[in-house]
Amino acid sequence: MRSAFTFPRTVPGWVYFAFAALLFALMSYALFSYALSREVGSDVAAYWSAAERIRAGDPLYVAGAANASDAYRYAPWFAFAWVPLTFLPREAVTAAWVGLMIAAAIVSTVPLVRHGLAGAAAILLFAPIQLQAAVFGNVQPLLVLMLLWGVERRTGPLWIAIGASLKAVPMLLALVYAGRGEWGRAAAAAILAAALVAPALLFDLSAYSTDPGPGQMSLTSVAGQLFIAVAILLVSATYAVARAGSRFAWLSGGLAMVMSLPRLLDYEIGFLLVGLAQRRRD
Numbered sequence: 001m002r003s004a005f006t007f008p009r010t011v012p013g014w015v016y017f018a019f020a021a022l023l024f025a026l027m028s029y030a031l032f033s034y035a036l037s038r039e040v041g042s043d044v045a046a047y048w049s050a051a052e053r054i055r056a057g058d059p060l061y062v063a064g065a066a067n068a069s070d071a072y073r074y075a076p077w078f079a080f081a082w083v084p085l086t087f088l089p090r091e092a093v094t095a096a097w098v099g100l101m102i103a104a105a106i107v108s109t110v111p112l113v114r115h116g117l118a119g120a121a122a123i124l125l126f127a128p129i130q131l132q133a134a135v136f137g138n139v140q141p142l143l144v145l146m147l148l149w150g151v152e153r154r155t156g157p158l159w160i161a162i163g164a165s166l167k168a169v170p171m172l173l174a175l176v177y178a179g180r181g182e183w184g185r186a187a188a189a190a191i192l193a194a195a196l197v198a199p200a201l202l203f204d205l206s207a208y209s210t211d212p213g214p215g216q217m218s219l220t221s222v223a224g225q226l227f228i229a230v231a232i233l234l235v236s237a238t239y240a241v242a243r244a245g246s247r248f249a250w251l252s253g254g255l256a257m258v259m260s261l262p263r264l265l266d267y268e269i270g271f272l273l274v275g276l277a278q279r280r281r282d
Contacts, residue, residue, distance in 0.1 A: 041094040044137035046072050048090065051082035060203045075165035076199045078139075097137055104141040105130035108148060108273055115276075126273055133267035139166060144270045147173065148277040151250065157185050161192030169257040172235060173274070176249045179242025231260040251275025 050072040053060055060079060061072060072079060085093045109127045112119040133140035143163055150159035151173055163170030171193055177186040234256035242249035254275035261268055 041098050041135075041137040043139075044094045044097055047079065047082045047137075047139075048086060048093075050079035051086045054079055054083055055086060061200075061205055074139075074167075075197050076203065077196060078166060094137065098134060101134035101137060101139070101141045102131065104145040105134040108141060108145040108270070112273075112276060122276065126270060129267045130270050130273075133265075133270065136267075138267070140267055140270060143167065143170070144273050147271075148274045151176075151274065157189035158192055160189040161196055164189075164193040165196035167261075167268075169260050169271070172238065172256045172260060173250070173253045175235060175238045175256070176242040176253050179239045179249065180245075181243075227262070231256075234259050248275065250277075 050060060053062075060076060105127065109123050109130055112122045112126070115122065130141045130144070143166055146159050147163050147170060150156055153159075157174070157177075160170050160173050163173075171189065174186040174189040177183070177189065234252070238249065238252040238256045241252040246252075251272065252275065254272040257271040257274075258269050
């Protein structure tokens with residue numbers, strides 16, 4: 001017995017395209033609106049305050065992750081790099097830094113257009129997310145741009161090490177080197193990262209902020225064992241994919257970075273851009 005409700009056996013391709021375009025346009029609008037509604041330069045306060053504490057001889061790492069002006073979580077070198085900037089007008093420095101992050105967000109996403117319609121859809125997703133981090137003044141857009149530009153270059157281990165000294169998880173990209181049999185590059189990335197992070201041991205780390213803060217996602221707070229299992233699975237997959245010579249090795253590394261973050265902020269899925277970039281190997 002035939003149903004009273006029937007659907008056409010074929011649907012014109014333009015219908016699917018129009019629906020997908022509308023869906024991505026609405027999603028992009030919502031993400032852009034959210035990004036532009038945030039407080040401009042709020043994360044710059046953490047970098048600025050850390051530099052001022054160095055100038056004053058106060059502890060670099062302090063408790064209170066919920067307070068953005070105190071939540072400094074990076075290697076000491078980044079805070080020292082901000083010290084000269086604290087002698088300049090804070091408003092001008094904040095504006096220049098946010099402008100630099102916006103430029104990095106644009107440069108890191110625009111090349112996706114080379115992937116055709118899929119790339120255009122990816123831009124609608126990643127551009128607002130990168131822009132959100134840029135509006136905050138977070139270093140994320142510059143970090144993503146640095147990694148996607150540099151990992152295949154001869155200086156790749158250095159860029160991975162710098163990234164690891166800021167947000168730890170970029171160290172997982174060295175697994176791609178290891179999977180390819182480039183153990184020297186993987187070791188160089190690890191040694192350089194250790195050299196950049198080691199000076200933190202000269203500071204009091206007892207107050208290092210680990211609280212994800214209100215409204216921030218954390219898989220570890222939901223299920224610590226699940227977090228560990230997922231991280232191990234993706235780390236192993238990245239090595240295996242790279243060993244197989246797959247062109248998706250960097251994308252697997254990007255996914256491993258995102259899922260290995262103990263506290264996941266929405267704009268940190270921008271790490272996937274490292275694997276979506278079109279590049280040639282040296």
